[in-house]
Amino acid sequence: MPSVGPGVREFRVHTGLEHRVLYVARFTESVYVLHAFEKRTRKTANRDVEVARQRFRALVGQRRRSLRGG
Numbered sequence: 001m002p003s004v005g006p007g008v009r010e011f012r013v014h015t016g017l018e019h020r021v022l023y024v025a026r027f028t029e030s031v032y033v034l035h036a037f038e039k040r041t042r043k044t045a046n047r048d049v050e051v052a053r054q055r056f057r058a059l060v061g062q063r064r065r066s067l068r069g070g
Contacts, residue, residue: 001022001049001052003049003053004022004034004049004052004053004056005024005052005053005056005057005060006026007024007025007026008022008023008024008034008052008056009022009023009024009025010022010023011023017038017039017040018038018039018040019036019037019038019039020036020037020039020044020048021033021035021036022034022035022036022048022052024056024059027063032059034051034052034055034056034059035048035051035052035055
């Protein structure tokens, strides 16, 4: 899902309802789940994209700080 960030992917769960899990798996040490939500319309709500985008930015920032030793 490039609108969230590079390397972010979407996992779809089809039950009686639709569920989505946005995650990033490009880091070697683990898979990071950014956001999981129930989808009620065809289009992903802007608020769900924004939640995942903010969490992705925070994750990248945290990784940068830890690599610098701070």
